[in-house]
Amino acid sequence: MANLPPTMRAVEIVRPGGPEVLVATTRPTPQPGPGEVLVRVQAAGINRPDVLQRKGGYAPPPGASDLPGLEIAGTVAAVGADAGRWQPGDAVCALVSGGGYAEYCVAPAPQCLPIPAGLTMVEAGGVPETFFTVWTNVVERGRLQAGERLLVHGGSSGIGTTAIQMAKALGATVYVTAGSAEKCAACVGLGADLAIDHGREDFVARVQEATGGAGVDLILDMVGGDYTQRNLEALAVEGRLVQIAFLRGAKVELNLEPIMRKRLTLTGSTLRPRTVAQKGAIAAALEQRLWPMLAAGRLKPPIFRTFPLDQAAAAHALMESSTHIGKIVLEV
Structure with missing residues (x-):
């Protein structure tokens, strides 16, 4: 992991409030623990739970990053022990419990999925949470x-x-x-x-x-x-x-x-508080049943608009306007 930068760009919630409380910052680059991978994020989906968290109504579960962002797509930058099939360089999308609005994000290995053939990084970034x-x-x-x-x-x-x-x-x-x-x-x-x-x-x-x-x-x-x-x-x-x-x-x-x-x-139900094993079981079912349909083009996430990472506030304002159709995604 020596080639990783010591710090990364991220967007944090400085206090509960409107979109303006999403502020660009610099954070230490996280490190993957056992059973985890570190993803170099290229796209991060925006979801209603992010808005709720920003307003102070949806706290991250214990141990999760305080940064918003529940779904990401990118390439594996590093792997912890017992990370299963994943290797640095693999293109993945992942469901995470927080931390997606950043250049790097740790994801549990069972919650990562290969990016289906034919999907762009932006499209893949809008897949996991939904x-x-x-x-x-x-x-x-x-x-x-x-x-x-x-x-x-x-x-x-x-x-x-x-x-x-x-x-x-x-x-x-x-x-x-x-x-x-x-x-x-x-x-x-x-x-x-x-x-x-x-x-x-x-x-x-x-x-x-x-x-x-x-x-x-x-x-x-x-x-x-x-x-x-x-x-x-x-x-x-x-x-x-x-x-x-x-x-x-x-x-x-x-x-x-x-x-x-x-x-x-x-x-x-709620998804965020479930265990890694439970989310991993959902990931396995998705890969078996729906990933072939994504690869064949039978399913496709409609992307309404993308924003740069440092314009997360504008992305949230768009989501709260409810004028969008489909997904809003940050490009990192």
């Missing part, structure tokens, strides 16, 4: 099967655009909600069978109309709040609601009757 999240929630927790109907709220987000493509590739019918005609058109372009403009249309009524009154089998929701009861109304018998965020609030008052009558399942 693919890990959608796979574990839609396929593992949500038990989506071919032939079922999935409703995704926030269809034009990074999570939404990933869920549309993944579910279609697995043989499901996909409905989405989005915030404008332009976003709805983009979702249909990615494969959605029906896109509902939530500002002008009632998603429950549109779902019932599209399904002949049957409802959908699975809902992936990041809205919460007043959407929760309406989600129960939109679900079919034996339907499942998977909660991954709550942009409209975490606390709701529910009428339990639809849950009992339709035998519904309400579940949810």
Whole structure:
């Protein structure tokens, strides 16, 4: 590791607040420990949890870097003991618990994946957080099967655009909600069978109309709040609601009757606090099931815009404007 620079450029959160609290800084270059690799970062995806952390609402788990950034792509610069198959020079993308907004980032070896053939570094930098999240929630927790109907709220987000493509590739019918005609058109372009403009249309009524009154089998929701009861109304018998965020609030008052009558399942999860072994198992499933589809071009992360590392504040401002469609990525 003698050829590594002693320091690196990074972006840190100087205090809880708006995008302006993301400030360029210099930090010591981290070193990989046992079971870890050090990645020379070329691209780092921006995600809603980064925004939440910046505002002071999502602290890093114990032992994780205080720098924001949950997904990276680059080349392996150094490896710790027991780093498995990875060697310096390997092109990888990785899910990390923090530290992505930097020139170098340590990643657990099991959470690294080879960059699929045909993907650029920027595209690969926008893959891990959304693919890990959608796979574990839609396929593992949500038990989506071919032939079922999935409703995704926030269809034009990074999570939404990933869920549309993944579910279609697995043989499901996909409905989405989005915030404008332009976003709805983009979702249909990615494969959605029906896109509902939530500002002008009632998603429950549109779902019932599209399904002949049957409802959908699975809902992936990041809205919460007043959407929760309406989600129960939109679900079919034996339907499942998977909660991954709550942009409209975490606390709701529910009428339990639809849950009992339709035998519904309400579940949810977070990704960041899970163990390396658990995340490594998700990575292995992704490599087996979805990496060939990425390499074949059947799945592709839509990149809305890139920013240089030192313009992370502008990238966050764009994300909070909710005008983007797909992923926002920092180029390092």
